Amino acid sequence: MVRADPGGGGVPLSDHTSEAPRPEDAPEPPKVPTYAQQGTQQHAPNPWQQGSPQAQAQAPALSRLRPAKPATIRSATLYCVLATALLSALLLGDGLGLNLLIVAAPAVLAAYFAAQAAGRRLRPWTAVWAVGGLALLVVPALRDAGWPTFLAVVSAVALGSLALHGSRGWLGVFLGSLGLFSSIAEGLAWGGRGVRERMAGSRGRLGTAFRTTAVAAVLLIVFGALFASADAAFADVLGNLIPDVSLGDSPWRVFLFVVGLVGALAAAYTAAAPVRWDGIAVRPGRARGRLEWALPLIVLNLLFAAFIAIQLTVLLGGYDKVMAETDLSYSQYARQGFWQLLWATLLTLLVIALALRWAPRGRSSDRTLVRSVLGALCLLTLIVVASALRRMDLYVDAYGLTRLRISVAAVELWLGVVLVLIMAAGAFGARLLPRAVAASAAVAVLAFGLISPDALVAEQNVQRYRNDHSIDIAYLRGLSADAVPALDTLPEPLRSCALMDIERSLRDSDDPWYATSWGEARARDILSKRSSNDLAQACRASRTGNGGGDSDRDETYDPYDPY
Known part of the structure; x- marks a missing residue:
């Protein structure tokens, strides 16, 4: 029973307290301060927090960025993680091929079960990144060359991380593609807690599972050996299906087991509690005046236009004159210009990014100016990209195609695609631009692996010989x-x-x-x-x-x- 106090508090009383009026000669109870009469004790505010408003302002952003701890890991997720680790140890030690897709399957299931337990729904872009990552893992199964395989595997990991995080902005897409590594330590701790909780309450069931597995393994080994010795064809099929594991490569197998375990746990933990990288706010640059912003870009556009005019003159039949004036051969002229044009394209993208940061944006006329100037710069840069690719074509005609040449030509072509996406964003909005650029990079790596660059190099050189x-x-x-x-x-x-x-x-x-x-x-x-x-x-x-x-x-x- 609680009795109201004139001071606004409520003093808890025992059940034996009587509500009858006290006698006149009863002593007056001592006056208790108001803060002592409250049912829950109130503490004075922290003076250090009052004196640091900057820390208080940063707290909401950090709370949005770091998610809450997920619930206990599910048994289905644990089984999938264990399957990923075992398959990694058994299959990945002999090289890369179809085994990457086999190992990735239980890892994807572990992430799916963890996301389902956390209440996350499958979104369209999540499906795009996940399907793209699995498609990239097809490249090692199709191509023998190591360099397209390396690009495909790295890109697949990046797309898988994006699928788990679901970022949208420029910084979020960049950090989201690398964010899987930030969940390694927390994923291991999460998995360890789940294993300890299950072992504490199910020792009998674990013993039954261990005995059942041991009996099944013994039966498979004994009867498999008998059937293999009885039939050579069965022995050959069995030898091709079973991985060749020896004691000499045990440390390597243990390392692959740990890599598979850590990677699958990190993916599952990220699916259950993704870091919201989009919560990191990037301050926009201070808007510049129209003249201060536009004049340098207009001068740059004029320089690009002059260069393109000369290039058109050369393409229309002026090569002989240029060769005579520069004392360069046909192939030297092509080789000398390609690398400079490639760097010019990269620097132009940097200029566009900085120009957008400091662009005037107060009125609609300012936005029209930005679209006009940067749109013209993108269009002129596209012509520079075409000129660079033409020079590479001349270079290949003179010297032949190599791995390096086809790689840099592919990069230049992808930069042209990025310029087209920037122009489309200027016309229709830039909300999807970061994810569109990331998707175009993944598609470029996938196409590069599927066309088989080594085969293209050989075909071009054979045709050149003919x-x-x-x-x-x-x-x-x-x-x-x-x-x-x-x-x-x-x-x-x-x-x-x-x-x-x-x-x-x-x-x-x-x-x-x-x-x-x-x-x-x-x-x-x-x-x-x-x-x-x-x-x-x-x-x-x-x-x-x-x-x-x-x-x-x-x-x-x-x-x-x-x-």
């Missing part, structure tokens, strides 16, 4: 198995010299089916028609095997492309 009988066999011998179909069309002895090293590397490799790409399997079928001795003898009988004869010396000694 046109002018100039080829660099020493360079083509270092390509991957993806180039075998094109190199197989060369006449002898060039064919044997180009394929000899590739055939030797494939012969020495014993990768299992899950770590073998489709390009490697196709190359094995082509090279199985002739033995390695036949290739070596045919190559030794010619001068081409030693780098002479039909070798293009300019390609070999090109200082701008050592690859």
Whole structure:
């Protein structure tokens, strides 16, 4: 029972307190301060917090950025994490191929179960990033070349992190693609707590599960060995399906187990409690006056226009005059200009980003000015991109296609796509621009891997040999198995010299089916028609095997492309 106090408080009384009036001679109870009469004790405000308003202003942003701790990890998520770790240890130690998709499947399920338990819904952009990441993991299963595979795997991890975080702005998309690594420590602690809680209350069930698994494993080993010894065909199929695990590579397998465990737990924790990177506020730059902002950009546009006018003159037939005035060869002129134009494109994107930060934005006429000036700059830069790609085409005609040349040409082409997206954002709004740029980068990496750059390099050089009988066999011998179909069309002895090293590397490799790409399997079928001795003898009988004869010396000694 609580009795009201004139001071506004309520003093809790025992049930034996009587409500009858006190006698006149009863002593007056001592007066208690108001703060002592409250049912819940009130503390004086912290003077340090009063003196730091900046810390108080930052607290809401931090609370929005750091999510609340998720609930206890579900059993389904734990099983998927354990499956990812085991598959990583068993399959990833022999190379990359279809095994990446096999390992990624339970990791995706772990993230899905964790997000479902946290009440998160599947959004359209989340599905786009997730499907794109899985599509990128198809590249290692199709291509034997290591460099497109590396780009695809890195991009797949970035898209997976974006799918888990769901960022929208420029800074959010950038940090969201790397944010998976920020959940490693918290994910491990989250998984450890879940395991301890289950072990504390289910020791009997864990023992039953362990005994059941052990009995099943013993039965599979015993009867599998009997059937394998009874039938050679069954033994061959069983040997191809079961990973070859030896004691010598145990440390490597343990490391892969830890990587799979940590990665799957980090993905699941991020799905349950994603960091809201969009909560980081970036202050817009101070708006400049019209003249101060527009004059430098207009001067830059005029410079671009003058350069493009000269380029159009050259493209319309003025190459001979330019060559005579500059004392450069046709190929030197092309090589000299491409790299400068590539840097000009990159710097133009930086200029556009800074110009948007300081652009005048007070009135509608200011926005019209910004769109006009930057739109003209983007359009002129697109023509510069076309000029750079044309110079690369001339360069390739003179020296042949290489890995470096096709890579930088692909980057230049993607920068052109980014410029088109910026122009579209200026016309229709920039809300989707950060995610559109990230999606275009993922599509570019996927397309780069699917077109098989090593195969394109081989095809272009073979066609160049047919046109002018100039080829660099020493360079083509270092390509991957993806180039075998094109190199197989060369006449002898060039064919044997180009394929000899590739055939030797494939012969020495014993990768299992899950770590073998489709390009490697196709190359094995082509090279199985002739033995390695036949290739070596045919190559030794010619001068081409030693780098002479039909070798293009300019390609070999090109200082701008050592690859």
